[in-house]
Amino acid sequence: MPKILLGGSNGTDITGTTQSVVVGQQIVLYGSYTLPSGITVTSQAWTVPGATVGGFNTALTNGGSTATNFSQQSTTFYWVVPATSQQVTFTLNLSNNTSPKVTATFNISGPTLAGVTTQLGQVVITSEPALSLGNYPSIAGIQLTASATPPTGYSNSFEWVQIITNDTKMITLNDNTTTTCVPATTPAGGLPFLDNVYPYDTNNPTTDIPETVLDSTQFRELTRNFSATMYLLWKPGLQNSIFVPLGTVGWQWSGDAVYNAGNQTWTLNSSSKSANAFSASSTYPTWTRYSDYSSQSCH
């Protein structure tokens, strides 16, 4: 009969036992066996219940979870959702048409009661002048505060990843023509994109103050429509562990700034802002491009 080793080919035999692990922990399983003379392996497979990923790719132009591979003698994966009594099976299919299989059981702990509260500032014209949600340095445009109860023996380690789902500016130039601009991305392709870098922040709470400078020498009206999804992720402090998603907050704002040449001031014609409730989810953020907002594409 084969054995299930935890930790690789030199790992611990956990066949028939129950193990306690945590979401985000790297799980390396190895199916160990000795074949009788004349018998060969036709295939081998792991059956792993629950939500798993093979990893979390954080490259700036290729972000998201990676697939698991459960058809090799060794498998490396991560559970992303807590669950109890998850029975993992290793099956050998042999040339003599037998299929010996062995199991091990896992209890997967993870943070509970995860949530994010948000606090929104006002859409304003700042003294710069800029059209801004919030007003640096005194008021954040949005403040997101994460909370969760970590599993026993662990502490909270959060990170944030922000995906921009819309950021469009409609600009009326001083020659009365209009143009629509979006941030340039790498590679080109537009929305959605990773906001700047991975991760957005590792501090809790985190904030954002999106703002656009108003340049009356170039244009006389600017409307900005912005929406983003902020992902909250959690990681156990174990070697080789990865961040796992806890959920998302969608938020959006808009503002229409108009220049009054008579008194040489910008005024806020209309505005809106809102943040959705935290939505618990085990779905990883995905992205294929990012923008550092150093240039924009207008048409």
Next chain:
Amino acid sequence: MILPCLVGTIFLHAASQPLSLSIAAPEQTVQIGSELKIKTTLTNLTNHVITLRDRIRACDYPVQVRDETGNLAPETDYQRHLKCNARFTESRNILVVLKPQESRQDEIIINQLFDLSVPGTYSVQASRTIPKELGPEPIKSNIITISITKYIINLT
């Protein structure tokens, strides 16, 4: 007569550093291709609140990576194309408020900035750009050493 001047000079130098920056690597030896992170700790050394923005991380915290011979490590496309002097008025804009003696941590993924595909020992130093009203020069960190290897041998 000399001593007060000397003390005054030392005090002035200390007072000119409103912030300190230290860096540390969670893993000092990493395999080629693995994510290489450093953690930054920015501390307010003054007796008043300091407010900053965190925008483009690689511009807020310029990093120098040198190989064993002192040569600068090659930059990635991301680092090469950064425009830190542009007006990043629409990018990530995190409000950082540091009370006296308060610290804020961040992390920098070095592989995002530099091509470390050649095994060896690298020295890493970061700095923090600060508003002009806080001082004329960026705050420099300590220098740490990181090894990039082809293989990681686990002896446990």
